[in-house]
Amino acid sequence: MNSRRASPSPGKPSTASPSPWRARRRDREVKREAVIRAAARAFNRKGYHNTSLDDIAAALEVTKPTVYYYVTNKEHLLFQCFLAGIEPIHAAFREVKDLEAPARERLKAVLRHYGEAVASEFGWCMVRAEDQDLSPAMSRHIKALKSEIDQGIRRLIREGVQDGSIEPCDPKMTAFALAGALNWIAHWYREDQSLTPAEIAAAFVTIFEGGLRPRSASQVATRQPLRRRVRIAR
Amino acid sequence: MNSRRASPSPGKPSTASPSPWRARRRDREVKREAVIRAAARAFNRKGYHNTSLDDIAAALEVTKPTVYYYVTNKEHLLFQCFLAGIEPIHAAFREVKDLEAPARERLKAVLRHYGEAVASEFGWCMVRAEDQDLSPAMSRHIKALKSEIDQGIRRLIREGVQDGSIEPCDPKMTAFALAGALNWIAHWYREDQSLTPAEIAAAFVTIFEGGLRPRSASQVATRQPLRRRVRIAR
DNA sequence: TAGAATATCTACTCATGAGTATGATCGAGG
DNA sequence: CCTCGATCATACTCATGAGTAGATATTCTA
Numbered sequence: 001m002n003s004r005r006a007s008p009s010p011g012k013p014s015t016a017s018p019s020p021w022r023a024r025r026r027d028r029e030v031k032r033e034a035v036i037r038a039a040a041r042a043f044n045r046k047g048y049h050n051t052s053l054d055d056i057a058a059a060l061e062v063t064k065p066t067v068y069y070y071v072t073n074k075e076h077l078l079f080q081c082f083l084a085g086i087e088p089i090h091a092a093f094r095e096v097k098d099l100e101a102p103a104r105e106r107l108k109a110v111l112r113h114y115g116e117a118v119a120s121e122f123g124w125c126m127v128r129a130e131d132q133d134l135s136p137a138m139s140r141h142i143k144a145l146k147s148e149i150d151q152g153i154r155r156l157i158r159e160g161v162q163d164g165s166i167e168p169c170d171p172k173m174t175a176f177a178l179a180g181a182l183n184w185i186a187h188w189y190r191e192d193q194s195l196t197p198a199e200i201a202a203a204f205v206t207i208f209e210g211g212l213r214p215r216s217a218s219q220v221a222t223r224q225p226l227r228r229r230v231r232i233a234r
Numbered sequence: 235m236n237s238r239r240a241s242p243s244p245g246k247p248s249t250a251s252p253s254p255w256r257a258r259r260r261d262r263e264v265k266r267e268a269v270i271r272a273a274a275r276a277f278n279r280k281g282y283h284n285t286s287l288d289d290i291a292a293a294l295e296v297t298k299p300t301v302y303y304y305v306t307n308k309e310h311l312l313f314q315c316f317l318a319g320i321e322p323i324h325a326a327f328r329e330v331k332d333l334e335a336p337a338r339e340r341l342k343a344v345l346r347h348y349g350e351a352v353a354s355e356f357g358w359c360m361v362r363a364e365d366q367d368l369s370p371a372m373s374r375h376i377k378a379l380k381s382e383i384d385q386g387i388r389r390l391i392r393e394g395v396q397d398g399s400i401e402p403c404d405p406k407m408t409a410f411a412l413a414g415a416l417n418w419i420a421h422w423y424r425e426d427q428s429l430t431p432a433e434i435a436a437a438f439v440t441i442f443e444g445g446l447r448p449r450s451a452s453q454v455a456t457r458q459p460l461r462r463r464v465r466i467a468r
Numbered sequence: 469t470a471g472a473a474t475a476t477c478t479a480c481t482c483a484t485g486a487g488t489a490t491g492a493t494c495g496a497g498g
Numbered sequence: 499c500c501t502c503g504a505t506c507a508t509a510c511t512c513a514t515g516a517g518t519a520g521a522t523a524t525t526c527t528a
Contacts, residue, residue, distance in 0.1 A: 024504075028504090028505095045366075046366055047364065047366035047367060049283035049367075050366055050367065052484080052485055052486080053485080053486070053487085054485075054486095062506070062507090063506070063507055063508085064485095064486085064487085064507095065487090065488080065506065065507065065508090066505075066506050066507080068486095068487070068488085069504095069505070069506070073486080073487075074485095074486070074487095104446060104447070107446075130281065130421075132279075132280055132281035132284055133281060133283075133284065160446070164448065165448070166446050166447075166448065167444055167445070167446060167447065167448045167449060169440075169441060169444075169446075170437060173429075173434070173437040173438065173441065174441055174446075176415075176418065176419070176422060177415040177438050177441050177442070178415070179418070180414055180415040180416070180417065180418025180419065180421075181410075181411040181412070181414040181415040181418070182414070183414065183418055183421075184410065184413070184414025184415070184417055184418060185410070185414065187364075187414075187417075188410060195407075200407070203404060203407040204407065204411050206403075207403060207407065207408055207411050207445075208411070208445060208446055209445055209446050209447050210401055210403075210445045210447060211401070211441075211442060211443055211444045211445020211446075211447075212338060212341075212394070212400050212401060212403075212408075212442055212443050212445075213338070213400075213401065213443050213444060213445075214398065214399070214400065214401045215401060216401075258473095258474075258525090258526090262474090262475095265475095286514080286515055286516080287515080287516070287517085288515075288516095296476070296477090297476070297477055297478085298477095298515095298516085298517085299476070299477065299478090299517090299518080299519095300475075300476055300477075302516095302517070302518085303474095303475070303476075307516080307517075308515095308516070308517090
C-alpha cells in the first residue's frame with residue numbers, strides 16, 4: 001500500500017542510530033493492528049452500529065482520541081478489518097493458481113481457506129461490510145474486492161466443468177450457493193464453536209461435493225418405513 | 235395476538251350499524267401493513283440502522299408520529315417484518331408435514347419455499363434481524379423462531395438419511411450449509427434480479443441435490459486440457 | 469349539529485456517539 | 499537539564515434520530 005521507506009533520512013551516516021526510528025515505526029504498526037483487532041472483536045460481538053469508538057477504546061484501556069490517533073475514522077476501521085479478513089482468501093487463490101490439479105480440487109482448496117477466513121476473528125467484518133454502512137467510495141472499493149473473489153470462484157467452476165471434474169452447472173448460481181453457505185458461518189460460529197474453523201470448512205466442502213442425493217446404489221426410497229399416518233380430513 | 239372482539243359493544247341491537255366500526259378496523263390493519271412493508275423496503279435498501287423512522291414516514295408521505303400511531307417502536311417494526319418474512323417458511327413446513335413422499339422431496343419443497351421467502355420483500359429483515367440490534371427479550375423471541383426452522387430442516391435431513399433418500403451426512407452442518415446458501419440470497423438479490431425468486435430457489439435446490447462431483451461415468455479428469463503452463467521458478 | 473373516537477400534524481426533548489481542540493506527559497537527543 | 503516530537507487524556511462540539519406532548523383535523527354516532 002503506502003510504500004514505507006526503509007531508511008528514515010539519507011543525511012546522517014546511518015551507523016549510530018537508525019534503530020529508534022525503525023523501532024518507533026514498528027511499535028506504532030503493532031499498536032495500530034491491535035486497534036483493528038479490538039475493533040473486529042467488538043464489531044463481531046455487537047455489530048458495527050452498536051459499537052462506539054469509546055467501546056473500542058475501553059477494550060484497549062485507552063481513550064477515544066488515542067484510537068483516532070491510529071485510524072482516521074470508524075469507516076476506515078471497518079475497512080481495515082475487512083481487508084484483514086479477505087487477505088487469506090486472496091492468498092488461497094494465489095496459492096492454487098499454479099497447481100497441476102483438476103479444477104475441483106483447486107476449488108476445494110480455495111473453499112477451505114474461504115471457510116476458515118469466515119470463521120476467523122475478522123469473518124464478521126468481511127462478510128457484513130456492506131455498501132449500506134459505507135461511503136460510496138469505500139463501498140465501491142469493497143464491492144470490487146468481493147467481486148474479484150466471486151469471479152475467481154466462478155472461473156474455477158467453469159474450468160471444472162470443462163475438465164470434467166465438476167458436474168455441469170450454472171457457474172454464477174453455484175458460486176453464490178457455495179459462497180453463501182460459507183459466508184453464513186460468520187453468523188453462527190460465534191454461538192456454536194463446537195468445531196474448529198478447519199473442521200467446519202472441511203465438512204462443508206464434503207457436503208458441496210457429494211450433494212444430498214445418495215451416491216451408493218442402495219434402496220432409493222421407495223418405501224417410507226417410519227412415516228406417521230396421513231391425516232384424513234383437510 | 236391481541237384478541238379482537240367481533241362486535242364492538244353488546245348493548246345495542248346491532249341491526250343498524252356494525253359496519254363502520256369494522257371498516258375502520260380493517261382500514262387500520264391495512265395501513266399498519268403498509269407501514270410494515272414500507273419499513274421492510276427501507277431496511278432492505280439502506281439497512282436497519284441507516285433507516286430513520288422519518289425515512290419510513292416520508293416514504294408513506296406521512297410524518298413520524300403517524301408511524302408511531304401504528305407501531306410501538308422501531309424494534310417492533312423490525313420484528314413485524316421478521317414475522318412477515320418467516321411466515322411462508324412455517325407454512326411450507328406445515329404444508330409438507332403430511333406428505334407421503336421421501337424426506338428428500340419434502341426437504342426440497344421446504345427449501346424452495348425458504349428460498350423464495352428469502353428473496354421476498356421481507357427477506358433481508360428475516361435474515362438480518364439479529365440479536366445485536368434487539369432487546370434481549372425480542373432477541374430471544376427471534377432466536378427461538380429461527381431455531382424452530384433450523385430444527386425442522388435438521389429433522390427432514392435425519393429422516394432422509396433414514397429412509398435412504400439422502401446421502402448419510404451430519405444433519406447439523408448440512409442444515410447450516412443449506413440454510414446459509416439460501417439466506418445469502420437476501421444479500422445479492424437486490425442487486426441482481428436476473429432470475430425470479432422461484433428460479434433461484436429451484437437452481438439452488440438442484441445444486442444441493444446433485445453436488446459438484448460429476449454423476450455420469452464420463453472422463454473423470456485425468457487430463458487437464460486447457461490449463462496454462464506451470465510457472466517454473468517461485 | 470354537538471360530541472365522541474379516530475387519525476394526523478407541529479414542535480418539541482433527550483440521549484448518544486462521531487469527531488476535535490487543546491493541553492499534559494514521556495522518552496530520546498543534544 | 500532542556501527541547502522536541504510522539505503519544506495520550508480531558509473536555510468539549512455538533513448532528514442525528516428515537517420517541518413524545520399537545521394541538522388539530524376528520525369521521526361517524528346520536
